[in-house]
Amino acid sequence: MLTKKRVFVAGHNGMVGSAIVRNLKLSDSVEVVTRSRAELDLKNEVEVKNFFVTERVDEVYLAAAKVGGIIANNTYPAEFIYDNLMIECNVIHSAHVAGVNKLLFLGSSCIYPKLAPQPMSEDALLTGILEPTNEPYAIAKIAGIKLCESYSRQYGRDYRSVMPTNLYGPNDNFHSENSHVIPALIRRFHEAVVNNEPELVVWGSGEPKREFLHVDDMALASVYVMSLDREEYLRNTSPMLSHINVGSGVDCSIRELAELIAKIVGFKGKVIFDRAKPDGAPRKLMNVERLKGMGWNYSISLEEGLQNTYEWYCEHKNEVRA
Template sequence: MKIYVAGHRGMVGGAITRRLQARKVAGEDLQIVTRTHKELDLTNQAAVRDFMDSEKPDVVILAAAKVGGIHANNTYPADFIYENLMIECNVIHQAFAAGAKKLLQLGSSCIYPKAVPQPMKEDALLTGTLEPTNEPYAVAKIAGIKLCESYNRQHGVDYRSVMPTNLYGPGDNFHPENSHVMPALIRRFHEAAQTGQEEVVMWGTGKPMREFLHVDDMAEASLFVLELDKKTYDANTDPMLSHINVGTGTDVSIGELGRMVAEVTGYKGRIVQDLSKPDGTMKKLMDVSRLADMGWTARVSLEDGLKETYQWFLENQDSFRK
């Protein structure tokens, strides 16, 4: 079986690729196809068409996306909506045109409305207004879900979508401005500990609640959903809501997360909240009962995941200097 992993150099795509490679070593008949951004620009329709026509993958895993935190989403909204829409349209359509019967698209929990009952169920999609700080990215991800649903309905293919909660782990982006909250805090507290800073400033009140899923768990969940037989998958999935939440089902306040990161990195100074900065949505917790009913639950605890991620950061921090 030939599997194309789009975005294999990203955090999630990398974790999925590592698992597929381990299976191949263990004897599974797999041909894993990857391309770097330099080799294949997924926003280029003609290039994606030629690639799909040439490779003709049996399965496509779409883990490629332009991602970032609140600052990046606020600063580059046009980039986020354009690039993600183009990637999804090109990969999904050209995969279909090349004969791929199975496809898994990775989305985000930001697809759900800002004011939505917690924990967030799959059927909350399109029931309210999105969080303004990441609306362009969310709109693009919703379009990806609807693309998969529409191709399933019209063409009878098996294209599925998984919506992860906040992800973290080895391979994350630790850029000081354009990263998500977890890697941003790890880098900030690490540098503060190393330089002896008396205080670390965190955005907002620290009260928002967030759920965090280790990337290795996400990789396992992605392959689990991809490989579910259609009878089991269809029994747990409304064809008009063919996306599945992936998370831990538990959350932590951003303030508490900051204290956990401070402990892991050895920071002993003060933590100060900058109340002039936005909090974003006050609570985002996934309802993961559908995936649990299918037979999968997360395994990596936040405490263990934080320690592992910080160790990876220490081993790779020279690459984050730029």
């Protein structure tokens, strides 16, 4: 009998982690290891260290993080930087101490400067000022990248990082205020239809442009990057610039996004944009040529993905995180 590779997915109940678990379970050669927050507090150094000593996992996907939209980032900056730093430090260091040689860290496109040249390439990191509304979260994610680079450089570990664009899909957080833009709008437009509301107000001018990727595509990309042999991965990166952008390479305005969601949900009222509210960065488009050169490209269009996500929301709206 072949021994299965034991793979720990940190954050398996989240949107990205659950998608990665679904993908990994398609392989007969993988045994997925998970722990709920109640079973393992990733912010607790002792608990995490003991977990790695006991479980002896072969690989790690670090998808656990405290995440939220512009309101949540503005309201809880201390939690966003502290929680994410603690999770990253504990998991990456304990994996190293336990002899885990392969790890994938999932970051965020917010690591790049607010006014980075578009589309944002990997070498834009640390070249300018971050977007103020989510700077604490971005700094924590940059620290995660540098942790992976440092353990790889000093100890020869194979710790990799992927920087996803804005993600959406099943198992997202659908809170009307503290979530990201797509799940928040899906829920608000749905409730507006149910309540027969004549109008719906969206934060900001609607002019900023954003790129979106369905979470199932993100899971596919993550597993693909981990499947590459180390030589091929290193040929496309460098010791001081080891992260890889993951996205579609296509963006749209928030106005276009809202109008598309309204169409899918069936909202017939008026959409109003509140220009008194902050917009965030004017544009955030990822340069994904490095990943394309490694042989991967996205497959789920925005309209198809939104339709899929709305159908999932309708089936699970009484149990979603809200």
